[in-house]
Amino acid sequence: MKKNILLDLFLTFLKIGAFTFGGGYAMIAFIAKEAVERHKWITEIEFMDLIAVAESTPGPIAVNSATYVGYKLKGFWGAFFATLGVILPSFVIIVIISFFIEEFRSLEYVNYAFTGISAAVAVLIINAALKLYKSLEKSWFSIVLIIIAFSLLIFNVIPTPYIILSGGLIGFIWYLICKKKVVDHS
Amino acid sequence: MTILLKLFLAFLKIGVLTFGGGYAMIPLIQEEAIANGWMSTSSLSLVDYIAISESTPGPFAINIATFIGMNEAGILGAIVATIGVVLPSFVILMLVARFFARFSTNDTVKSIMKGVRPVVVGILLAVMISFTVKAIFNVSVLDFTFAYFDYKALIIFTVIFVLSRLAKKISPVFLIVIAAGLGILLYGVF
Numbered sequence: 001m002k003k004n005i006l007l008d009l010f011l012t013f014l015k016i017g018a019f020t021f022g023g024g025y026a027m028i029a030f031i032a033k034e035a036v037e038r039h040k041w042i043t044e045i046e047f048m049d050l051i052a053v054a055e056s057t058p059g060p061i062a063v064n065s066a067t068y069v070g071y072k073l074k075g076f077w078g079a080f081f082a083t084l085g086v087i088l089p090s091f092v093i094i095v096i097i098s099f100f101i102e103e104f105r106s107l108e109y110v111n112y113a114f115t116g117i118s119a120a121v122a123v124l125i126i127n128a129a130l131k132l133y134k135s136l137e138k139s140w141f142s143i144v145l146i147i148i149a150f151s152l153l154i155f156n157v158i159p160t161p162y163i164i165l166s167g168g169l170i171g172f173i174w175y176l177i178c179k180k181k182v183v184d185h186s
Numbered sequence: 187m188t189i190l191l192k193l194f195l196a197f198l199k200i201g202v203l204t205f206g207g208g209y210a211m212i213p214l215i216q217e218e219a220i221a222n223g224w225m226s227t228s229s230l231s232l233v234d235y236i237a238i239s240e241s242t243p244g245p246f247a248i249n250i251a252t253f254i255g256m257n258e259a260g261i262l263g264a265i266v267a268t269i270g271v272v273l274p275s276f277v278i279l280m281l282v283a284r285f286f287a288r289f290s291t292n293d294t295v296k297s298i299m300k301g302v303r304p305v306v307v308g309i310l311l312a313v314m315i316s317f318t319v320k321a322i323f324n325v326s327v328l329d330f331t332f333a334y335f336d337y338k339a340l341i342i343f344t345v346i347f348v349l350s351r352l353a354k355k356i357s358p359v360f361l362i363v364i365a366a367g368l369g370i371l372l373y374g375v376f
Contacts, residue, residue, distance in 0.1 A: 020243060079280050097242065117366050124209075128209045132306065141300075161199065167301040167302045171302060
């Protein structure tokens with residue numbers, strides 16, 4: 001019985017990894033359908049908690065979800081097989097592509113295609129940035145942080161890791177100074 | 187051996203610091219690429235990697251880690267880079283599942299995220315400007331000049347942007363395929 005759940009976890013997250021593109025939020029609906037509705041591994045409330053946790057922890061949301069659901073169900077090995085399942089399709093596909101991409105990329109017409117694609121990538125990043133901006137709680141505190149982080153990065157002043165870590169530190173210090181309950185935006 | 191260790195540590199660092207989805211890791215990857223000399227011998231640029239990662243299934247972070255690892259040090263490189271980028275999430279989420287049932291409502295966590303979230307938005311807005319300028323003007327933001335302005339790129343950019351705004355549910359894969367077609371048409375045929 002135990003073995004079956006591990007296999008089930010592995011196969012379900014393998015499917016999730018193989019059929020969602022772009023990762024992130026595209027995967028949430030699929031994971032909910034599989035883990036909540038179909039297998040009833042976690043309840044809807046647990047799933048909402050999981051999304052909240054995934055938003056406050058680093059890393060891809062797909063990996064966060066796989067680890068969390070797997071661990072809740074079957075401890076370490078549950079987490080291990082669910083996570084392995086979700087990353088395996090990406091891994092195999094990219095390894096295969098990388099065997100021929102260099103030569104493929106240097107073909108003349110492929111080069112034209114990729115020049116066009118770089119404009120599409122800019123659009124994808126614009127849409128992701130605007131979406132994240134819209135989901136953010138606007139206050140003078142967050143606007144000031146946005147402007148500072150933006151300027152530091154665009155003028156290449158400090159390496160990005162320090163900018164991110166400073167953001168967390170400033171958030172925490174600000175909380176200590178205010179000593180009042182932080183109201184969550186979501 | 188050292189190259190594998192370097193790849194692992196670089197992606198471990200990226201994995202720890204990536205909040206708010208895959209694109210927020212772009213500047214982290216750029217900086218590691220410069221520090222470690224990644225992609226220097228490849229005909230592919232970071233934009234190409236992003237495009238390919240977007241048009242293949244699976245999480246963006248995994249795709250790009252596997253890709254860079256594979257190109258820098260073969261299959262072992264792909265394995266260590268992928269483990270590196272996944273490990274922080276894996277460990278943190280197990281700890282949260284085990285010990286902190288109320289993790290996301292914890293005041294300390296909330297206050298830290300209150301600082302991290304706007305910073306990530308600022309970073310992403312900067313990445314957005316630099317990629318757009320690079321795509322249309324072929325220069326970095328700090329060396330901005332109209333000398334290399336590419337009107338064909340501006341046409342493709344405008345078409346894709348309008349399309350993505352009109353059909354919000356449109357798949358990124360579809361946008362990339364259209365852009366590739368327009369690229370071949372405008373640069374190859376005309």
